[in-house]
Amino acid sequence: MTRFGASPLARLDGVSFAYAAEPVLRDVSLTIRPGEFTGIVGPSGSGKTTLLRLLLGTVDPGRGRLERAPGVAVSYVPQLETVNWNFPVTVAECVLMARTSGRLAPWASRAERAEVAAVLDRLGIGGLGRRHIRELSGGQQQRMFIARALLRRPRLLLLDEPTSGVDVRTRHELLELLAELHRDGLAIVLTTHDLNGIAVRLPNLLALRTRVVAAGPPAEVITPAVLEQTFGARMEVYQHDGLPVVIDRYQPVRPEPVERVS
């Protein structure tokens, strides 16, 4: 039982999923409890984003069972690379998109404007509401989408590669922000390729390669054996200031044959 209660927000039990003939997830079991902070690591095509989509409910499992707690608001922060940055929308307009119900008038009410200003302030981008989304830095853009997600008052926040393409300082700021949201009781699941910068700093990890290779705290997941099984490449793990540090050893490898379901 966690300090936030035992009732899970979502539970996958033996879930498999395939796009056409391409298996993406096989026999995945996972439980997301309130207040947990989990990182999903794995190579490209390992099923990380599909797992997020299952938790969001935008795809249904081909096999197995998926249970989501009724009435639980789940918010999603997309990869920055998928956003059309030429779209004519200001920061405030973008954040306000989260409010799609409850008001017919197109313009924001006074209460909504105050709420948007408050969430932007909380995320350290107060005063930028009138700017075009392209005029923000990478970290500010990520904060804007987190602000939009928070406006729905979620209990579970899903982020797809939140630190992809951002610099070290921005990564640190985002990690601190997510840790703060986690301390406030928000359950967070994110995907990442960044083992040293993000994964080793999270409380829980899930190593995925269409199947769950390992799950648990970083000390149990960030090991040479698990990493090699997950990424198909040799890596060494050292300890530094109590944190694992991953070093990959380059070795020429042959491409793996593509698996297909019959």
Next chain:
Amino acid sequence: MSGLLAPYQYEFFVKGLLVATLAGGLCGLVGVYITLRGMSYIGHGLSHAIFGGFAAASIISFNYFLGAGIWGLASALAINRVTRKRAIGADAAIGVITTASFALGVALLTKFGNRGPSFDAALFGSIIGVGDTDLLVIAGVTVFAAAVVVLRYRALLFATFDPEVADVSGVRVARIDALLMLVLSLSILATLTVIGVTLVAATLVIPPVVARMLTNSFSRMLWLSTAIGTACGFVGMNASYHLDVPSGTTIVLTGAVLFGAVLAVTGGGRLRRTAGLDDHLDLPAGAAIARRRAT
């Protein structure tokens, strides 16, 4: 001055002016969503598809609006269905369905002749023969489109900007897509008489592109584009009378001149804002989601 006001003594011109002004505003309003979703080609294709319905309705003496409307809506739904199934690309689906419909229309009119508006009027627009029905239809469609935009403003914006996240945030994206296709089909149908088949697409594209060059805000782009479209309709119709050329031509040329003027004043930097307006790959939002899910 009296020369400029001369056409206002004619009832047909006043009616045509009202229809053209409303048509410009309507296309400017709807065009914002069409261009931001990268659906400009659908607008172009649908106007050609509707021409097939126009020809068929003309031959069997069926009501033009009903015949062309049903034909156009069926074409829009067919395009939506084909692209959602992802059997072929959206541009190919539009190319096949709408040009075949246009070719059929030309063949029918050539073979049997037409009993409605002339061939040239259908292609390039005309104020001759604009009647009370045209005025009522375009007024009704404008009110309907404005109501959809006002009442579904947030859902339309979210589904246009980020259909995948909108889908998981409670927006029924497939319904919003279908609603937008309905508004687009009705808008093209209602404006076809004064603007013409071949030029409708330009009235859907030019006002939002000019508006985009002037603002970074979606809400401002929406009313600016509507205002620009309205102005182009009004000025273009007056120019049509004085220059004695088809109304669709002058409305589009007015928009093109405005585009050039804004470009000259604001510089090339503003033009770059319009780059990537069609980042959604000419797909209806639902098809875009299906595509992303499969990757």
